[in-house]
Amino acid sequence: MATGKRDYQxxxxxxxxxxxxxxxxxxxxxxxxxxxxxxxxxxxxxxxxDRKLLEALKTLRDTRNLGEAARKAKVSPERLRRFVxxxxxxxxxxxxxxxxxxxxxxxVVFYAGxxxxxxxxxxxxxxxxxxxxxxxVGEFLRMNDPGHLxxxxxxxxxxxxxxxxxxxxxxxxxxxxxxxxxxxxxxxYRIVV
Numbered sequence: 001m002a003t004g005k006r007d008y009q010x011x012x013x014x015x016x017x018x019x020x021x022x023x024x025x026x027x028x029x030x031x032x033x034x035x036x037x038x039x040x041x042x043x044x045x046x047x048x049x050d051r052k053l054l055e056a057l058k059t060l061r062d063t064r065n066l067g068e069a070a071r072k073a074k075v076s077p078e079r080l081r082r083f084v085x086x087x088x089x090x091x092x093x094x095x096x097x098x099x100x101x102x103x104x105x106x107x108v109v110f111y112a113g114x115x116x117x118x119x120x121x122x123x124x125x126x127x128x129x130x131x132x133x134x135x136x137v138g139e140f141l142r143m144n145d146p147g148h149l150x151x152x153x154x155x156x157x158x159x160x161x162x163x164x165x166x167x168x169x170x171x172x173x174x175x176x177x178x179x180x181x182x183x184x185x186x187x188x189y190r191i192v193v
Contacts, residue, residue: 061099111168120160
């Protein structure tokens with residue numbers, strides 16, 4: 001077993017030279033290709049978007065500024081730019097990004113018809129409305145004020161398979177359902193890939 005010290009600089013030079021010999025760029029050799037360049041490693045290209053990138057996309061939807069979204073989500077702008085370029089529902093116009101409705105399915109849980117419903121919805125907007133519903137239910141249960149539920153009376157949500165549900169807004173039903181226990185917020189709003 002060798003006990004000598006590794007020469008990291010020489011290893012790095014060899015790695016750069018190997019990739020440059022293949023006709024690729026220096027940034028690709030470093031492992032940080034430009035947004036328009038492919039990764040050298042197939043493993044890096046296959047990586048699924050992680051939670052930070054999804055949070056950055058959510059921030060980008062609100063701010064429309066890639067640098068600010070990357071900073072808030074604590075990811076590099078280069079990585080976020082690469083992720084966004086691969087999405088067909090994000091477009092850039094005049095330095096600003098516009099994020100449209102995404103096609104991803106999310107597992108959600110909410111109350112409808114006196115029961116807890118665990119289903120899949122398609123797109124960000126449906127999941128956002130369900131998140132607002134949970135916030136209103138939480139405020140109602142904490143403050144005992146049915147006024148928090150008023151925007152959701154009669155409001156319907158359609159799941160990914162086309163079935164429609166009406167949000168539960170009856171106070172007694174909500175008290176009963178909340179006493180039964182529930183999922184953590186992370187389980188209520190989760191993208192399923």
